[in-house]
Amino acid sequence: MRTTHPLRTRSAARPRLAAVTAVAVAAMTLTACSSGDGGSSASEESLRFGLSAEPVALTTGVWQGSATNFMLTLIHRGLMTLDDQGDLVPGLAESYEMTDDTTYVFTLHEGLTFSDGSPLTAENVKSSLEYYANPDSGSTLIGGLGDISDITVDSDTQVTITLEAPNNAFLEYLAVPTAAIVPEASLNAETPNEVGAGPFMIEDAQAGVGMTLAKFDGFYDADDVALEEIDLSYYADGDARANALVSGDVDMIDYVTWENFDRVGSTDGITLDATPGPFQYVQFNTTEGPFADPLVREAVAYAINRDNALTAAFQSNGEPLEGVVMPDDEALEGVGDELWSYDPDRAEELLAEAGYPDGFEATLLATSQYTFLQDTALSVQQDLQAVGIDITLDAPDWSGRLEKGAAGDYDLAVSGDVGIVTNPSYLLGFVTPPDNFNRSFGYENEEIAAALTEGLRATDDDSRRAAYEEAFDLFATDVPFASIDTRDQAWAYSDDVEGFTNLTGFHTFFSGYTLVNTSLNR
Amino acid sequence: MFSYVLRRIGVGLGLVLLVLTLIFLALHLVPGDPAMLLLSQGDGASATPEAVARVRTQLGLDQPLLTQYWHFLSGALTGDLGESFRNRQPVSEAIGERLPRTLELVGLATLVAVVVGVPWGALAARAGGWFDSVTSVLTSIGIALPVFVFGSILILVFSLKLGALPAGGFAEWGEDPNRHAQILVLPAIALAVGFASTIARMTRSAVLEMLHQDWVRTARSMGLSRRAVFRRYVLRNSLNPVVTTVGIGVGTLLGSTVLVERVFNYPGLSSLLVEAVTARDYPVVQGIVITIAVLFVSINIIVDVLYGVLDPRVRR
Secondary structure, three states, rough: OOOOOOOOOOOOOOHHHHHHHHHHHHHHHHHHOOOOOOOOOOOOOEEEEEOOOOOOOOOOOOOHHHHHHHHHHHHHOOOEEEOOOOOEEEEEEEEEEEOOOOEEEEEEOOEEOOOOEEEEOOHHHHHHOOOHHHHOOOOOOHHHHHHEEEEEEOOOEEEEEOOOOOOOOOOHOOOHHHHOOOOOOHOOOOOOOOOOOOOOOEEEEEEOOEEEEEEEOOOOOHHOOOOOOHHHHHEOOHHHHHHHHHOOOOOOOOOOHHHHHHHHOOOOOOOEEEEEEEEEOOOOOOOOOOOHHHHHHHHHHHOOOOOHHHHHHHHHOOOOOOOOOOOOOOOHOOOOOOOOOOHHHHHHHHHOOOOOOOEEEEEEOOOOOOOHHHHHHHHHHHHHHHEEEEEEEEEOOOOHHHHHHHHHHOOOOEEEEEOOOOOOHHHHHOOOOOOOOOOEEEEEEEEHHHHHHHHHHHOOOHHHOOOOOOOHHHHHHHHOEEEEEEEEEEEEOOOEEEEOOOOOOHHHHHHHHHHOOOOOOO | OHHHHHHHHHHHHHHHHHHHHHEEEEEEEHHOOOHHHHHHHOOOOOOOHHHHHHHHOOOOOOOHHHHHHHHHHHHHHHHHOOOOOOOOOHHHHHHHHHHHHHHHHHHHHHHHHHHHHHHHHEEEEHHHHHHHHHHHHHHHHHHOOOOHHHHHHHHHHHHHHOOOOOOOOOOOOOOHHHHHHHHHHHHHHHHHHHHHHHHHHHHHHHHHHHOOOOHHHHHHHHOOOOOHHHHHHHHHHHHHHHHHHHHHHHHHHHHHHHHHHHOOOOOOOOOOOHHHHOOOHHHHHHHHHHHHHHHHHHHHHHHHHHHHOOOHHHHH
16 A cells, blocks of 8 residues: 655656756757758768778778778779770770780870879889789789789880780779779888879878868869769768768768668669679588588589578579679670579489488588678578588678688688679689688689680680680589679669769779769759 | 775776786687788688788787787887777877767766756656656666667658758867767767666665655654755765766766667767777777776776765765
């Protein structure tokens, strides 16, 4: 039974202090609201960009991820670049000529300078490319530039590059953002690679918050660049990034997460620009255990339900991949695209043939840090259980995934990757040493490597096609990796932004190149 | 009083040293190689073992653990916390930039929480009846609701639907004070809700307990007004547990800011900590953990001293 205490009153005493506080908070909120639309002010020529990660200290020549590559497409340029159709076109070079299968003569634009005012001449081209071609520099361009046998400076604006053998990916490698021509002073691992000859230059940077890039008037094509300024803000969280675009805080974002595709795409005044880009696959430990046997690997390739994986990880924003990602090239039509299919019966047959009629146990390595990889792994786990392979999932954070991957501490693993170039030579890294966290551990196949290299060196379409056909016949049965799907990479921007293109395929991460054609129309 | 304070500070220093050592060990023993992470930032390329080794040497990671520990300890004592592995910014500079932002957020949230929570709890205790029941329910919700859920709801309503406040981001006070203030509103409210609920409940229990005391009844029977008795005898004595709660709560709030800063994209110390841990940026993680430890220990010393001020019995 409740008794009324002498000091408790029935009527609520006036909560004066609480009321005052409530009024104060409300007043503060209302005054904040009343000034402006809640978004940062939009200007005619300054593009407000929400970037998915803060670029790390720029190290010359080294591939440091998509956010850093984006920066490079803005402040640097190489001999070649990509236009708004994704076609390979001269960049710092005004023109080039192939005098024979292995010799390229590049003529630079007149009067080129870097953003600090110093001149850019053929000497810089020579020193930059030699740096990138040197394995000691840690550059990841060796695959394309390692064939360079000689660089001769003919004049301030002309340089002749000779290769050891024909290389039909050479020009494409020159368009990779990390192959930019940079000042001598930047050609080491310590100096931040911040001075370049690109359309923009760094004006101001605030660690953890953002960066302001101003138009570089000395850029060779400066007259055609419409944007005066790009105002980068870092939004590491995918939802926060999408919110910023939808609420009008920024004009454009990169890397729309797949859960936000529908929301962003259906918002009035916003365009979602998506294209298939990176591909996902299963890699194997081929040094020990069941996956050293190609029959078992092939079984996995037939066991995977690619549509399920696509739905699970990307809400179907992508395409199933039954072969390998090939460039958009008429001469290679149909090559490499159908190596496997979803056929659990065939998978079981292959397992029996390999001596595992009752299946076996295995550990599948994924990562908890990237949900799309984890979801893909869960889907693959189900598929493998269905054919008798009992899977235990191991999903550490990204750092743990790197370590285990590099040490081969797994039976199979799920990964995502993108080629540095669209040329099939990107596959060489998967079939030749050294090992790394993103390829089958201990795997090497000289025949496939030879066939891929033959395709790279071929000087006519027929021999090129024949070489790749041979390579992929071997691929289908030796299975350096089992493809799963390609995923859509999306940029998104308000209708004020015109002229931007999301370049297709692996070039999607280099779409920053098209910001030279982009303008704001408010 | 003086020896009391001195004792508390001594214990505090010992605690910080312990934290320093533990975080160093934890970081270096947990799997994950910062060099590999730096070079494997995303799709497209993998570093060669030589490149990784080179970066490890550059970062000083190839030295014996004890050497690294000594280097770290001596640096910390002189105020040199090293450089970030990722952008080479001096750690003390990064902390100097971002700590005030988080403190601002925490301070505002604490202010709102205390100003709302204490009177609310006291009133619920005094008034009873339906108001008390409603308070019970609301504070339960406030405590149970995760900050990031409430934060997301706030963004949905105030930024996306109404367009009244920014969804996140940051502007310096010096450059754009208006936007700076706007940006603080939603995250502060998100943080304050749970805290205010906890304070309200604590205050309510404390006040209720006081109301039952004999000396309160005596004071009342001696002719003092209800309000005077409440103010002079009940409230002040209730504040001991409330002050402790606020002190611990501020420490917990520092933890909640991790989620809030993420949701609102607020570049404070907590979001830097999360990024640094993910990237195994050892110097930054160590620096931030030391800073938070020192802060936390200091707050608790202050609380203990306040306790001594409020209740003379404790000092002896």
